[in-house]
Amino acid sequence: MSLLKDYGHRCRKEIYQGEIMMNNLLSKLESKLVPLATRISSNKPLNAIKDSMITIMPFLIVGSLFLLVAYLPIPGYSVWMIGIFGEKFQSTLTKVTDATFGIIGLFTLINVAYQYAKQLDMEPIFPIMSSVMSFIILTTVTDGSFGMEWLGTKGMFVSILIALVATRLYKKFYEFGIGPKMPEGVPPGVIRSFSSLIPVGLIAAIVLAAQIGFSFTPYKDIHQFIYHIVQMPLLGLGDSLISIIIAEVIGQLLWFFGLHGNAIVNAIMDPIWLGLSAENLNAFQQGHELPHIITKQFKEIYLQMGGSGSTIALALCMTLFSKSKHLKTLGLLALPASIFNINEPIIFGLSIVLNPIMFIPWLIMTPISAVISFTAMSTGLVSATSGVIIPWTTPLFISGYLVSGVSGMVLQIVLLLVGFLIYMPFFKLLDKQLLARELEEANGSGGLKMFK
Numbered sequence: 001m002s003l004l005k006d007y008g009h010r011c012r013k014e015i016y017q018g019e020i021m022m023n024n025l026l027s028k029l030e031s032k033l034v035p036l037a038t039r040i041s042s043n044k045p046l047n048a049i050k051d052s053m054i055t056i057m058p059f060l061i062v063g064s065l066f067l068l069v070a071y072l073p074i075p076g077y078s079v080w081m082i083g084i085f086g087e088k089f090q091s092t093l094t095k096v097t098d099a100t101f102g103i104i105g106l107f108t109l110i111n112v113a114y115q116y117a118k119q120l121d122m123e124p125i126f127p128i129m130s131s132v133m134s135f136i137i138l139t140t141v142t143d144g145s146f147g148m149e150w151l152g153t154k155g156m157f158v159s160i161l162i163a164l165v166a167t168r169l170y171k172k173f174y175e176f177g178i179g180p181k182m183p184e185g186v187p188p189g190v191i192r193s194f195s196s197l198i199p200v201g202l203i204a205a206i207v208l209a210a211q212i213g214f215s216f217t218p219y220k221d222i223h224q225f226i227y228h229i230v231q232m233p234l235l236g237l238g239d240s241l242i243s244i245i246i247a248e249v250i251g252q253l254l255w256f257f258g259l260h261g262n263a264i265v266n267a268i269m270d271p272i273w274l275g276l277s278a279e280n281l282n283a284f285q286q287g288h289e290l291p292h293i294i295t296k297q298f299k300e301i302y303l304q305m306g307g308s309g310s311t312i313a314l315a316l317c318m319t320l321f322s323k324s325k326h327l328k329t330l331g332l333l334a335l336p337a338s339i340f341n342i343n344e345p346i347i348f349g350l351s352i353v354l355n356p357i358m359f360i361p362w363l364i365m366t367p368i369s370a371v372i373s374f375t376a377m378s379t380g381l382v383s384a385t386s387g388v389i390i391p392w393t394t395p396l397f398i399s400g401y402l403v404s405g406v407s408g409m410v411l412q413i414v415l416l417l418v419g420f421l422i423y424m425p426f427f428k429l430l431d432k433q434l435l436a437r438e439l440e441e442a443n444g445s446g447g448l449k450m451f452k
Contacts, residue, residue, distance in 0.1 A: 040264050044119040045164050050267035052111030053274065057389070059107060060274075063100030064388040066093045067285065073405045094285060101278050102148075105155030108271075109135055112163035120171050126196045127167040133200070134166045134207040135159065138214075140221045150223045153278035156271055157231045158223050166203055173199035231275070238272035239294045241374045248303060248366040255308055256362060258353045262308055273299065281387025290384040293377045297385035297403045300341075300392050302373040303366045305415060307343025310365050312396060313419025315346060317427045324434035327427075340393040350430075357433075361426045368422065369415050376414075382407040 040046060070093040071078065082089050100107075113131040117124035138158070139150055150158065174196065211221065219225040237243055247269055251261030273296040280290045306312025315338040318331025327350075334345040352358050376382040383404040390402050396416070400408030 038259075040267070041259070043267075045116060046267040048112050048116035048119050048164070049160060049271065050263060051115040052108060053266065053270040055111045055115070056104065056107040059100045060104070060389040061391055063097040064281070064390060066096040067281070068388055068402065070094055071284070073401075097281075097285065101152065101281055103151045104153055104274070104278060105159045106151045108156050109159035109163050112160050113167050116164055116167045117171075120167065122167075122171060122174075126200065127163075127170045130170050130200055130203050131163045131166040133204060134162050137204065137207045138162065138211050138222045140223070153275045153282075154227055154231070155223060156275055157234070158226045160271060161222075161226065166207075169203050169206065170196075170199050173202050234272055235275055235279075235292075238269065239276055239292045241294075241370065244294050244299065244303075244370045244374070245367045247299075248370055249363065252309060252363050252366060255347065256353060256359060262304075270296070277385070277387045277389065279387070280385060284386040284388070290386065293374055293384050295385045295387065296389065297387070298373065298377075301385065301390075301399045301403050301408070302411060302415060303369050304341060304392070305369075305396055305412060305419070306338040307341050308347070308366075309343070309352065309362050310369055310415065310419055311343045311346050311352075311423075312338045312341075313416055314350075314361075314423040314427060315343070317420065317423055321424075321427070322431055324431045325438055326434050327431055339395050341395075342393070355430075357426055357430050361422045365419060365422050368418065372415060372418065373411060376407075376411055382411045 070081075070090040078090065109131055110128055113128045114124045117127040135155075135158075149155070214221050214225060217225065219228065247265050251265040254261035254264055273294070276292040277295040277297060280292050280295055283290050304310060306315060315331055315335045318327045319335050320331075322328035322331055330345065330349050334343065334349065337343065337345055347353060350358065352362055373382070377384045385403040385408075388403055390399060394402065396412055397409045400410075400412040402408075404411070
């Protein structure tokens with residue numbers, strides 16, 4: 001009996017020391033990460049970029065759906081449809097794709113200007129028009145033809161930059177209050193129009209001077225300069241395994257402390273990931289080899305199965321193997337939402353937030369999924385994502401098939417099994433603790449008896 005008591009005492013002491021170490025680690029992480037994440041989440045330009053990416057998503061999904069109908073990955077499908085509707089079947093449908101992905105740079109320009117103007121408490125119409133004007137001035141016209149290529153993915157970064165700068169300049173110039181004074185009784189719309197005269201003129205002059213300056217460089221305009229100096233290196237960096245691992249680790253850490261990790265990380269990475277997706281889509285449409293592994297779909301389809309943290313495996317664990325009434329009930333409630341990649345019931349109901357037991361599996365699940373998925377695609381075992389944008393609520397296996405064919409479904413099965421292996425040990429520990437607590441409450445005992 002004495003030996004058992006000593007053993008129990010040592011175990012309790014080790015658990016207590018382990019809890020202290022874990023709490024100290026979490027406190028240090030929280031003190032470093034949370035203030036930084038708070039500053040990022042309150043940054044107006046980043047919020048404008050994030051909101052604009054969300055706004056244009058319906059157009060990209062519609063364009064992708066028309067492309068899917070034209071090139072559905074079923075053997076013999078294209079031949080069959082062409083036989084029914086004629087040879088122009090695919091080219092006709094993909095006009096919608098060209099009108100969405102093909103002008104994603106223009107969508108980005110307008111949306112960033114609109115969202116940033118809202119962040120600055122401005123009426124958005126004049127910042128939007130100033131941004132479009134600036135974009136056209138800064139775009140080289142060759143033989144009377146406007147460079148349409150810069151309205152697509154190649155122009156996304158310039159569009160973001162122009163929208164942010166033009167909107168900010170308009171705000172500054174408008175606040176100076178310089179402009180013609182209108183007599184009383186003039187309609188407000190006319191007053192706003194004439195009050196914008198000087199700000200718009202100053203922006204035009206500044207942008208024109210910038211274009212003249214770029215014309216004396218080897219790049220000739222800002223588009224070529226940004227594309228070669230900034231955009232291509234960023235796309236190359238974003239298409240690496242290390243970049244997606246870093247993004248996932250940061251996102252998971254932020255979620256653990258109760259901050260929306262995806263929203264914060266996506267505000268920075270979405271322009272890169274969407275650019276990579278669009279290049280894959282163009283290659284897919286042309287029948288060429290897909291150039292990139294890391295895309296927006298790579299993250300959403302293979303690293304977020306069931307939601308952030310790829311928690312559909314955890315939801316299945318709770319539903320199928322829980323002995324605790326609390327976890328069983330939560331699993332039954334969370335599983336239907338997890339099928340559509342919604343996992344707030346798990347994040348806040350389990351809870352994942354500030355739960356030391358779930359910290360390790362939550363942190364490592366998506367980086368491990370990234371390594372497995374990247375390896376499978378780089379070795380040719382699984383097709384890279386086609387660039388087709390599908391709703392993030394598309395259920396498991398259907399999503400994998402739509403972006404990578406049958407091999408994508410197989411990869412999702414593998415990742416689901418890996419999720420079981422990662423989450424199960426920690427889930428069992430949590431389930432055991434909650435079951436003991438429930439039994440004690442049912443028996444009216446006073447305190448958790450960990451050792452008998």
